[in-house]
Amino acid sequence: MLFALARGCAVTLVLTAKTDAEATTLANYTIGVRSLCEFTAKQGDLDLRFTPSPSAQEGIEGHGQVVSRRPASYEYEVALQGGYQELLVKGRADGYWPERKQVEEIKTYRGDLANIPENHRCLHLAQAKIYAHLLCEKLQLLQIRVSLIYFNVDTKAETAVSTNHSAEELRVFFEQQCTLFLAWAKQEMRHRQERDAVLDALTFPHAQFRVGQRELAEAMYKASHRGCCLLAQAPTGIGKTMASIFPMLKACKEHSLDKIFFLAAKTSGRQLALDAITTLAPQLNTADTVQGVEPMRPLRVIELVAKSKACEYPDKACHGDSCPLAKGFYDRLPAARQAALRVPVLDQTNLRQLALDHEICPYYLSTEMSKWSDMVVGDYNYYFDLNAMLFGQTLANEWKVALLVDEAHNMVARARAMYSAELAYRDFKAMRKLAPADLKKPFERVARQWRQLHKEQEDEYIAHQQLPEKFLLALSNACADVASYFNQHPTAVLPELQSFYLDALLFSRLCESFAEHSLFDVKIERGESILCVRNIVPAPFLKHRFAASHCSALFSATLSPWNYYSDLLGMPDNTAWIDVPSPFRSEQLSVQVLDHVSTRYQDRQKSLRPISETIASQFAAKPGNYLAFFSSFDYMEQAREDLQRCYPDIAIWTQTRSMDESARRQFVDQFTEHSQGIGFAVLGGAFGEGIDLPGARLIGAFIATLGLPQLNPINEHIRQRMQDIFGAGYDYTYLFPGLQKVVQAAGRVIRTPEDQGVIYLMDDRFNQAQVRALLPSWWRVRK
Numbered sequence: 001m002l003f004a005l006a007r008g009c010a011v012t013l014v015l016t017a018k019t020d021a022e023a024t025t026l027a028n029y030t031i032g033v034r035s036l037c038e039f040t041a042k043q044g045d046l047d048l049r050f051t052p053s054p055s056a057q058e059g060i061e062g063h064g065q066v067v068s069r070r071p072a073s074y075e076y077e078v079a080l081q082g083g084y085q086e087l088l089v090k091g092r093a094d095g096y097w098p099e100r101k102q103v104e105e106i107k108t109y110r111g112d113l114a115n116i117p118e119n120h121r122c123l124h125l126a127q128a129k130i131y132a133h134l135l136c137e138k139l140q141l142l143q144i145r146v147s148l149i150y151f152n153v154d155t156k157a158e159t160a161v162s163t164n165h166s167a168e169e170l171r172v173f174f175e176q177q178c179t180l181f182l183a184w185a186k187q188e189m190r191h192r193q194e195r196d197a198v199l200d201a202l203t204f205p206h207a208q209f210r211v212g213q214r215e216l217a218e219a220m221y222k223a224s225h226r227g228c229c230l231l232a233q234a235p236t237g238i239g240k241t242m243a244s245i246f247p248m249l250k251a252c253k254e255h256s257l258d259k260i261f262f263l264a265a266k267t268s269g270r271q272l273a274l275d276a277i278t279t280l281a282p283q284l285n286t287a288d289t290v291q292g293v294e295p296m297r298p299l300r301v302i303e304l305v306a307k308s309k310a311c312e313y314p315d316k317a318c319h320g321d322s323c324p325l326a327k328g329f330y331d332r333l334p335a336a337r338q339a340a341l342r343v344p345v346l347d348q349t350n351l352r353q354l355a356l357d358h359e360i361c362p363y364y365l366s367t368e369m370s371k372w373s374d375m376v377v378g379d380y381n382y383y384f385d386l387n388a389m390l391f392g393q394t395l396a397n398e399w400k401v402a403l404l405v406d407e408a409h410n411m412v413a414r415a416r417a418m419y420s421a422e423l424a425y426r427d428f429k430a431m432r433k434l435a436p437a438d439l440k441k442p443f444e445r446v447a448r449q450w451r452q453l454h455k456e457q458e459d460e461y462i463a464h465q466q467l468p469e470k471f472l473l474a475l476s477n478a479c480a481d482v483a484s485y486f487n488q489h490p491t492a493v494l495p496e497l498q499s500f501y502l503d504a505l506l507f508s509r510l511c512e513s514f515a516e517h518s519l520f521d522v523k524i525e526r527g528e529s530i531l532c533v534r535n536i537v538p539a540p541f542l543k544h545r546f547a548a549s550h551c552s553a554l555f556s557a558t559l560s561p562w563n564y565y566s567d568l569l570g571m572p573d574n575t576a577w578i579d580v581p582s583p584f585r586s587e588q589l590s591v592q593v594l595d596h597v598s599t600r601y602q603d604r605q606k607s608l609r610p611i612s613e614t615i616a617s618q619f620a621a622k623p624g625n626y627l628a629f630f631s632s633f634d635y636m637e638q639a640r641e642d643l644q645r646c647y648p649d650i651a652i653w654t655q656t657r658s659m660d661e662s663a664r665r666q667f668v669d670q671f672t673e674h675s676q677g678i679g680f681a682v683l684g685g686a687f688g689e690g691i692d693l694p695g696a697r698l699i700g701a702f703i704a705t706l707g708l709p710q711l712n713p714i715n716e717h718i719r720q721r722m723q724d725i726f727g728a729g730y731d732y733t734y735l736f737p738g739l740q741k742v743v744q745a746a747g748r749v750i751r752t753p754e755d756q757g758v759i760y761l762m763d764d765r766f767n768q769a770q771v772r773a774l775l776p777s778w779w780r781v782r783k
Contacts, residue, residue, distance in 0.1 A: 028083065028086045028087065028088045029086055029087055029088065029185040029186075029188060029189055030088045030089075030090060031087065031088070031089055031090075031181065031185070032089075032090055032091050032396070032397070033080075033089060033090070033091030033127055033130050033131060033134075034091065034127060034396075035396070035397065036089055036130070036177060036178075036181055037123055037126040037127045037130065037177070038123065039180075039181050039184070040126070040177045040180040040181055041122055041123050041126035041177070042119060042122075042123055042330045042333075043119050043122065043330050043331060044117075044118070044119040044320070044328065044329075044330055044331065045119070045319060045320030045321075045326055045327055045328060045329055045330070046318060046319065046320065046323075046325075046326040046329035046330065046360075046361060046364055047117050047119070047318075047319045047320065047326070048317075048318035048319060048326075049317065049318075049319050049490060049491075050486060050498055051110070051111065051115065051486055051487055051490055052110055052111075052482070052483035052486050052487060052501065053108075053109065053110060054108045054109065054110060054153045055505075055509075058108065058153045059108045059153075061153075062106070062108035062151045062153050063076075063094065063106050063108070063151075065151070065156065066095070066104075066106050066149055066151050066158060067095060069158075070095065070097060071097075071099070073097075073098050073099065074095060074096070074097055074098075075095065075096045075098070076094065076095045076096075077092050077093075077094070077095075078092060078093040078095070078096050078131075078135070079092050080092065080093055080131060080134035080135060080138060081134065082133065082134045082137050082174070084174065084175055084178040084179075084182070085178070085182060086182070086185060086186060086189065087178050087181065087182055087185055089130065089134070089174075089178070091127075091130075091131065091134075093105070093131040093134075093135065094106040094149075096135060100145060101141060101143065101144050101145055102144070102145040102146075102147050102162070103128065103131050103132045103135050103144055103145070103146055103147065104128075104147045104148075104149050105124060105127055105128035105131065105146075105147070105148050105149065106149045106151060107124055107148065107149070107150050107151070108150075108151050108152075108153050109150055109151070109152060109153070110152065110153060110154055110483055110484070110487045111483075111484065111486075111487020111488060111490070112487060112488065112490075113150055113152070113159055115487065115490050116150075119330070121148075124148055125146075125148060126177065128146045128147070128148055129146055129165065129170055129173050129174075130173075130174055130177065132144045132146045132165060132170050133167070133170035133171055133173065133174040134174075136167040136170055136171075137167075141167055142166065142167050143164065143165070143166050143167060144164075144165060144167070144170070145162055145163070145164050145165075146162065146163050146164075146165055147160050147161070147162040148160070148161040148162070154480070154484060187296075187341075188372070191296065191298070191300075191341075194296075194298045195252065195298045195299055195374055196252060196253035197253075197298075198283070198284060198298040198299065199249045199250060199252045199253055199298075199299070200250075200253045200254075201283075202246070202249055202250060202280070202283055202284075203283065204246060205242070205246075205279045205280050205282075205283070206242075209243075210237075210238045210239050210583060211238065211583030211753075212234060212235065212238040212580040212581060212582070212583050213238045213239045213242070213243045214243075215578070215580050216232060216234045216238065216240060216243040216244070216555070216578070216580050217243040217244075217246060217247045218247070219232055219553075219576070219578040219580075220232070220243065220244050220247040220248060220404075220553050221247040221248075221250065221251055222576070223551045223552075223553055223576060224247070224248060224251040224254075224255050224257070224402055224550065224551045225251070225254075225255065226551070226574075226576075227255075227550050227551055228551060228572070228574045228575060228576055229546055229551065229552045229553070229554070229571050229572050229574070229575040229576070230551070230552070230553040230554065230555075230575065230576045230577075230578065231408075231554050231555075231559055231562050231565060231566065231571065231575060231576070231577045231578070232244075232553060232554065232555040232556075232559070232577075232578045232580070233555075233556065233557065233558070233559040233560055233562070233577075233578070233579045233580065234555060234556075234557065234578075234579075234580035235557050235580065235581075235582040235583065235584065235747070235776070235778075236557045236747040236750075236751065237583065237584070237750065237751045237752060237753075238580065238583055240406075240555055240557075241269075241272040241273055241275075241276050241406065242276045242279070244262075244404045244406075244553060244555060245260070245262065245273065245276045245277070245280075245375075245404065246276075246280070248260050248402050248404060248553075249280075249299070249375075251402065252374070255400075255550065256400055257400055257401065257402050257550060258397075258399040258400045258401060259373070259374060259375070259376065259394075259399050259400075259401045259402070260374065260375045260376070260401070260402050260404065261375075261376050261378070261382070261383055261390055261401055261402070261403050261404065262375065262376070262377045262378075262404045262406065263378060263379065263380050263382065263383055263384075263403060263404065263405050263406065264377070264378075264379065264380070264406040264407065265379070265380060265406065265407050265410040265411075265414060265690075266407070266690050267661065268690040268691070269406040269407055269690065270303060270377050270378070270379075272406070273377045273406070274301070274303060274345060274347055274377060277299075277301050277345055277375070278345070281344065284297070284298055284299045285297070285344065295342065296341050296342060297341065297342065297343070297344060299374050299375065300341065300346075300369075300372065300373040300374045300375070301345045301346065301373060301374065301375045301376075301377065302345075302346040302347075302351070302366060302369050302370055302373040302375075302376055302377070303345075303346065303347040303348055303351070303366075303377045303378065304366055304367075304370060304376060304377065304378030304379070304382055305348050305363075305366070305378075306379070307363045309348070310348070310352070310361075310362045310363035310366065311361075311362075311363060312325060312352075312356070312361070312362065313325065317493070318361075323361070324359070325355070325356075325359060325360055325361040325362075326361060328359075329360050329361060329364065332358050332359060332360050333360060333365070333368065335358055336354060336355065336357075336358035336360055336365055337365075337368060337369065337372070339354060339357075339358065340354055340365070340369050340372075341372070346366070346369060346373070351365065351366055351369070367389060370389070370390065370393065371393060371397070376390060378390070380405070380410075380411065380414050380415075380418075381414075381418060383403065383545060384411075384414075384415060384418060384542060384545055385418045386418060386419065386506070386509075386541070388545075391545055391548065394548055394549070395548060400550045401548075401549050401550060402549065402550055402551050402552070402553070403546075403549045403551070403552040403553065404553050404555075405552065405553065405554040405555070406555065406556075407556050407689065407690065408554035408555055408556045408559060408565070409556040409557075409558045409559060409565075409740050409744070410556075411538075411554065411565070411569055412538070412565065412568050412569065412737070413737075415535075415538035415541070415542055415568075415569065416534075416535050416536060416538055418535075418538070418541075419510060419518075419535035419538055419541050420510070420532065420533060420534050420535045421503065421506045421507040421510050421532070421533050422503075422507075422530055422531065422532045423503060423504065423507050423530070423531045423532075424528065424529075424530045424531075425450055425454070425528045425529050425530070426526075426528045427500070428443075428446070428447070428450070428500065429447075429528075430496065431496045431497060431499075431500045432447070434494065434496050434497070435494075435497055436485065436489075436492075436494075438481075438485055439478070439481055439482060439485060439497075442474075442477055442478040442481040442482075443478060445474040445477070445478065446471070446474045446475055446478050448474070449468070449470050449471035449474045449475075450471060450529070450531075452470075452471075453468055453471060453522055453529065453531070454522075454524075454529045457522055457524060457529065459713075460523060460524045460713075461521065461522070461523040461524070461712075461713040461714065462521060462522050462523075463519050463520070463521040463713075463714075463717045464520045464521065464522065466520075467511055467514055467520055468520075471531075472508065472511055475504055475507070475508060476508055478504070479501060479504050479505055479508065482497065482500075482501045482504075483501070486498075486501075507531070507533060510533040510535070511533055513540070513541075514533065515540070516537075516721065516724070516725060517535060517536060517537035517538075517539065517540050518533055518534060518535050518536065518537075519532075519533075519534040519536060519717055519718070519721065520532070520533055520534070521534060521714065521717070523714075534714070536718050536721055536722070537567075537568055537721075537725065538568060538569060538570065539567065539568060539569060539570030540570065541570075542569050542570045543570035543571075543572070546570065546571065546572060547572070554569075554571075557743070557744065557747050558740045558743045558744055558747075560579070560774065561736065561774075562577045564728075564731070564732060564736050567726055567732075568732070581778075582776065582777075582778040583753060584750050584753065584755075584778060585778070586778055586779065586780040588750055588753075588755060588756055588757070589749065589750050589756075589757055589758070589759060589779065589780075590757070590758040590759070590782070591746075591758075591759045591761065591775075591779045591780060591781045591782065592758070592759070592760050592761070592781075592782050593760075593761045593763075593764075593766045593767055593781060593782070594610065594614060594760060594761070594762045594763070594764075595764040595766070595767050596610065596764070597610050597611065597704075597762045597763055597764065598763060598764055598765075599631065599635075599704050599705050599706070599762065599763045604635055604638070605638075607704065607762075608638055608639055608642040609642065609646075610762075611628075611639055611642075611643075611702070611704055611762055612639070612642045612643040612646050612647065613646075614702065614760055614762065615628060615643060615647075615650075615678060615702055616643070616646070616647045616650065618700065618702075618758065618760070619647075619650055619676075619678065622699065622700075622758075623676045624676055624696060624699040624700070625671045625672075625675055625676065625677060625679070625693070625696065625697055625698050625699060626677075626678050626679070626698070626699065626700045626701060626702065627678075627679045627681055627687065627698060627700075627701045627702070627745070627748060628678055628679070628680050628681070628701070628702040628704065629681055629682070629683040629688060629701065629702065629703045629704065629705065629745050630680070630681075630682060630683065630704050630705055631682070631683060631704070631705035631707065631708075632682065633655075633657055633682055635704075635705075636654075636655070636680050636681070636682055637654075639680070639704065640652060640654055640680045643678070650677065650678060651675075651676060651677030651678070652677060652678050652679075652680060653667060653670050653677060653678070653679045653680070654679075654680045655667060655679070655680060655681040655682060655685060655686070655687060659686065664686050664687075667679065667687065668687070668691055668693070671693050671697045671698055672697060673695065673696045673697060674696075683703065683705050683707045683741050683742070683745055684707060684741040687748075688741060688744055688745040688748075689744040689745070689747070689748075691748060692751055693748060693751065694751040694752050694755060695751075695752070695754070695755060698748055698749055698751075698757070699749070699756070699757045699758070700749060700757050700758040700759065700760075701745060701746055701748060701749050701757075701758075701759050701760070702759075702760045702762060703742055703745055703746065703759065703760065703761055703762060704762040704763070705742075705762075705763065706738045706739065706742065706763055706765055706766070706771070707737070707738035707739065707740075707741035707742050708734045708735070708737075708738035709733065709734055709737060709738065715733055715734070718733050719732075719733040719734070735770065735771070735774070736774070739771065739774040739775070742761070742775075743774070743775065743776060746759050761781070766781075
């Protein structure tokens with residue numbers, strides 16, 4: 001095992017538990033003012049009607065303008081705290097006006113003030129009154145004026161809603177809110193102690209570690225001990241999921257972790273994490289059921305899924321006048337929240353049933369329960385996206401979190417997509433036809449600037465050195481007009497206009513951070529232009545995500561070379577690197593290179609017959625299940641047709657475009673212990689990773705491509721930028737991403753120490769030294 005550190009020293013792993021005398025005791029429960037009020041003062045319907053609100057920057061500027069209008073004696077961002085029994089409440093009041101003895105809670109908004117829902121106003125007032133109480137305690141005031149300041153970011157007008165309160169009145173209100181939360185807080189304190197005790201005693205769930213599994217688990221624990229990031233390359237089949245989850249659970253008490261976020265690229269990755277928790281379940285279910293009531297669970301685990309998958313009524317809007325599961329959501333939430341603590345694992349199925357039992361929205365119940373769960377299993381975007389929910393919660397609640405990033409070789413492509421945005425003129429033109437008359441002029445200004453960009457386009461693709469300032473100004477002004485329209489017409493339902501507005505906001509926001517990590521390009525498709533802010537180095541965006549975590553462990557079978565991932569993802573300087581040796585033997589896998597075959601685009605037609613002959617020859621010598629991978633659907637179809645024409649007796653299964661989960665499952669299910677045939681698939685697609693076909697279910701793979709990204713103007717501009725930044729343009733753009741896909745696909749063949757298989761690398765370039773260096777070291781490659 002290699003465990004390398006960019007800076008610092010390695011720390012010896014210790015998995016022994018502390019004694020009871022050394023155990024940490026929680027003396028009180030700390031909560032922010034906003035979080036307390038959201039728990040106690042929210043009531044009524046879930047109301048997510050589309051009404052554009054000020055951006056975070058506009059909110060900051062709005063607060064600043066209000067403060068600038070106050071006298072020099074005005075105090076802003078006043079740090080306050082106060083206690084009640086075991087509860088410590090902390091926060092910052094927006095402002096205090098000493099001469100008036102007035103505490104101010106500033107809220108920015110757009111449109112008509114009357115459109116702010118009543119339950120939101122109740123929440124705002126509750127926050128202001130708690131700040132007022134804490135100020136009375138701090139300054140020994142007998143009376144104070146509570147003022148809600150609503151600031152319109154468009155008109156710059158202030159509206160004050162003020163009331164006078166005695167200190168005694170506010171003390172009673174504060175204690176009422178604390179009392180409402182206190183039972184939950186005490187329950188949370190008990191839960192934390194029980195959780196830590198159970199996890200402290202947790203033992204590895206199998207009789208022994210697999211080869212390489214313990215080394216990986218130790219590296220995970222060391223990363224948490226040091227509070228650093230880890231890049232871990234570990235071969236398929238050693239149990240990476242358990243080797244990551246188990247040590248982090250053990251670290252929870254030792255390192256005072258609040259949460260573990262297990263982040264996956266695909267559904268299969270989430271399921272592996274949930275399966276690992278199921279394996280540990282006998283040690284986690286410590287209490288017996290009493291009188292048919294499930295006990296509280298010492299470890300709370302929740303699975304987050306996309307809103308589109310969780311929504312029960314996709315044809316309805318998210319408010320009480322439309323969706324029955326939004327009606328009275330906050331009134332029924334407390335009972336659902338309490339019941340959720342007794343569910344062994346809040347996976348998608350269990351959470352949906354619980355939500356429907358309480359007649360509330362499953363998706364928004366999951367966002368609520370993520371706050372109270374010890375381990376959250378979800379997609380990368382829940383922490384790394386621009387508006388990531390888990391990242392926002394981590395900052396707001398000052399959680400100490402550990403990130404486990406599964407199949408992390410996907411992170412570069414996924415993160416690039418998160419911080420890129422496109423605007424297509426075809427979509428804009430269709431939207432304009434439906435837009436209301438009030439927006440005709442601002443959209444015409446956008447169209448005029450867009451047409452000018454198109455007019456200046458000399459080629460089908462151009463990457464611009466500078467952003468189109470006039471276009472962006474017109475787009476920004478149009479967004480402001482759209483926001484004003486929606487605020488003036490809150491019941492208007494215009495999906496196309498909403499979609500354009502959100503896309504345009506994202507586009508504008510990414511343009512604000514435009515630098516060498518991005519490209520601005522324009523391409524012409526079917527006579528219409530598409531504008532793109534294309535992120536190619538996610539590091540500037542992701543480094544803040546890593547900094548907010550206590551530790552982050554990114555693991556995969558293909559994370560080599562480590563500097564490629566470290567550079568593009570923005571890993572900290574003290575990131576550790578481990579390369580776990582493979583438990584497999586070279587005798588298990590025959591790897592052969594067909595150096596008389598070229599799969600280059602211009603040679604593909606000539607490659608079809610040699611590929612068919614190789615597949616047929618291997619199948620005749622050892623009938624069984626094989627996968628054949630190609631660089632594109634077109635190439636795959638040509639190869640399939642040639643094999644079918646020349647060898648019609650061989651059974652063939654074929655990946656199709658846009659397969660849903662059911663179709664993908666049916667494709668995989670055809671690979672049985674007793675079946676024989678060839679599965680045709682596209683490299684880098686659904687079947688190149690994340691599927692497990694041990695034993696006779698898969699005995700070989702034919703890989704007719706190096707997986708190199710297509711040679712086109714976009715990738716050539718990326719190559720030049722990678723050269724400018726890292727001095728490795730070809731490797732970072734083509735070679736490393738391509739070979740990563742090859743190794744992932746080949747990794748489907750050998751899954752256990754008992755497996756035997758064969759891999760054919762069908763291209764003469766596999767004999768090149770720089771390509772061979774990126775193949776697994778345990779392979780014995782033969783010509």
